[in-house]
Amino acid sequence: TQLLEQSPQFLSIQEGENLTVYCNSSSVFSSLQWYRQEPGEGPVLLVTVVTGGEVKKLKRLTFQFGDARKDSSLHITAAQPGDTGLYLCAGVRSGAGSYQLTFGKGTKLSVIP
Amino acid sequence: KAGVTQTPRYLIKTRGQQVTLSCSPISGHRSVSWYQQTPGQGLQFLFEYFSETQRNKGNFPGRFSGRQFSNSRSEMNVSTLELGDSALYLCASSFSGTQNTEAFFGQGTRLTVV
Numbered sequence: 001t002q003l004l005e006q007s008p009q010f011l012s013i014q015e016g017e018n019l020t021v022y023c024n025s026s027s028v029f030s031s032l033q034w035y036r037q038e039p040g041e042g043p044v045l046l047v048t049v050v051t052g053g054e055v056k057k058l059k060r061l062t063f064q065f066g067d068a069r070k071d072s073s074l075h076i077t078a079a080q081p082g083d084t085g086l087y088l089c090a091g092v093r094s095g096a097g098s099y100q101l102t103f104g105k106g107t108k109l110s111v112i113p
Numbered sequence: 114k115a116g117v118t119q120t121p122r123y124l125i126k127t128r129g130q131q132v133t134l135s136c137s138p139i140s141g142h143r144s145v146s147w148y149q150q151t152p153g154q155g156l157q158f159l160f161e162y163f164s165e166t167q168r169n170k171g172n173f174p175g176r177f178s179g180r181q182f183s184n185s186r187s188e189m190n191v192s193t194l195e196l197g198d199s200a201l202y203l204c205a206s207s208f209s210g211t212q213n214t215e216a217f218f219g220q221g222t223r224l225t226v227v
Contacts, residue, residue, distance in 0.1 A: 033216075042117070042203050042218025043156075088156065094214075098161070098169040099144055099207070101216065105155035 003027050004091055006104035013079055014112050021074045021087055021107045029091035032072050033101070034063055037086040046074075048092075079111045115139065117206050117219035125225045131192040134222045138185050138206030145187040146216065147179060150201040159202075162187055194226045 005024045013019055023032070031050040035043035047056050049065035049072060056063045060083075062075040076083055086108050090101040118137040126132050138145050147159040158171040162181035179189040185206075191198055201223050205216040 035218075040220065042205070042220050044218070045215050048215070090156075099146070099163070099214070100158050100161060100169050100171075101146070101148075101156075101205075102158065103148075103156035 003102050004089055004104035006087075006089055006107050008107060009105065010108050010110075012110040012112065015081060016078050019076050019079060019109070021076075021089075021109075023072045023074075023089035023104055025070045025091055027091065028069050029102070030094050031092045032065060032069070033090045033092060034072070034074055035088040035090060037088060037106070043086075043088055076109075079109075081111045081113050084109055084111050117204060117217050119202075119204050119219035119222050121222060122220065123223045123225075125227060126194050127227055128194055128196060130194050131190060132194060132224060133188055133190045134202055134204075134224075136187045136189075136204030136206070136219060138187070138204075139217055142206040142208050142217075143185055144207045144209060144214070145181055145185060146205045146207075147187070147189050148203045148205065149173075150203055150221070151199075156203070159189065191224075196226050199224060199226045 007022050033048045034046045037043040047063045052067045052069045054065040060077045064073045086106045088106045089104045093100045120135045144163045146161040148156045150156045160179050161169045165181045176192045181187045201221045203218050203221045205218045207214040207216045
């Protein structure tokens with residue numbers, strides 16, 4: 001059972017356009033993380049959101065965590081070819097004696113120059 | 114500081130064989146997790162080790178096993194390989210494995226079963 005649904009699965013846009021990627025969950029997680037993965041590499045953490053309603057900005061990337069801590073979005077302003085990659089959201093479950101990331105299937109972004 | 118190192122990077126095995134993959138975490142990190150990445154299922158959690166103890170296990174058959182050594186290095190083993198085991202296997206290390214912990218991923222081992 002895939003607990004995290006990401007949409008869209010694929011996105012191809014022109015340089016300079018804006019885009020939003022969504023991550024929806026049927027469960028509440030301790031926190032939610034966004035990763036970016038390039039071909040041949042492992043995922044690299046972009047941000048962790050913990051509090052419901054939280055908004056974090058990383059240059060042209062804006063991350064929001066839903067009030068109920070079950071959904072999140074990633075908005076990219078004025079996309080650049082260097083933003084091309086696979087964007088993954090991951091729910092974090094942690095507690096006494098456990099740590100686990102549950103990933104969405106990812107959004108493959110292509111930014112065309 | 115050196116990153117997470119996974120060896121080998123690529124591996125080709127025949128159905129029925131077994132395979133062992135290795136992961137050296139970042140120095141000082143005690144939590145090591147393993148994930149399987151396939152185009153159809155995405156990244157799926159296999160198991161997590163902390164201080165040589167398996168703390169959590171994903172929904173994979175018993176053919177998938179792992180262990181962690183006293184220096185935090187980890188290995189995962191897959192026995193009786195099946196074609197469906199072809200995947201990118203990723204290892205992630207973190208300092209403590211808590212909710213705000215950043216997990217650092219290795220480049221992965223690409224396993225092809227023929």
